[in-house]
Amino acid sequence: MSELKVEIIPDGTIIDHIPVGKWLKVVEILGLTRPNGGTLLIASNVPSKKLGRKDIVKVEGRYLSEEEVNKIALVAPSATVNIVKDYKIVEKFKVAIPDEIVGILKCPNPNCVSNHEYTKPRFRVESREPLKLRCHYCERTIEWDEILGNL
Numbered sequence: 001m002s003e004l005k006v007e008i009i010p011d012g013t014i015i016d017h018i019p020v021g022k023w024l025k026v027v028e029i030l031g032l033t034r035p036n037g038g039t040l041l042i043a044s045n046v047p048s049k050k051l052g053r054k055d056i057v058k059v060e061g062r063y064l065s066e067e068e069v070n071k072i073a074l075v076a077p078s079a080t081v082n083i084v085k086d087y088k089i090v091e092k093f094k095v096a097i098p099d100e101i102v103g104i105l106k107c108p109n110p111n112c113v114s115n116h117e118y119t120k121p122r123f124r125v126e127s128r129e130p131l132k133l134r135c136h137y138c139e140r141t142i143e144w145d146e147i148l149g150n151l
């Protein structure tokens with residue numbers, strides 16, 4: 001089956017190659033569940049050469065911050081971000097999980113100092129496949145499911 005062509009938007013961001021079912025998490029990360037969050041176009045369960053099936057999120061009139069891109073990488077490591085201006089893709093890149101994740105993910109250990117003091121949570125990537133992170137403060141390791149629940 002051939003890959004469906006991603007329909008272009010006038011201006012904004014197309015997040016492609018999201019694992020099936022993860023589009024909602026992506027939309028939550030971007031704060032797009034609020035009114036005025038930007039016009040959203042979602043395509044779920046789209047045939048894909050790379051993934052078999054994929055989700056696509058298109059956001060009109062909105063571009064992503066580095067922090068948002070890093071968060072998306074945690075939820076959808078396979079995702080590609082396309083920046084659209086005037087109906088043309090002007091930039092395209094694959095999301096990447098940074099070596100250190102600061103401030104975007106809470107530590108699941110209730111006794112961790114990062115949950116009690118004014119300090120930003122900080123994690124180091126221990127493994128990428130499967131994704132495993134280690135808390136800089138309490139050394140607790142967190143895996144995929146917990147990462148999704150603590151974003």
Ligand SMILES: [Zn+2]
Binds near residue numbers: 108114
């Ligand atoms: Zn911790």
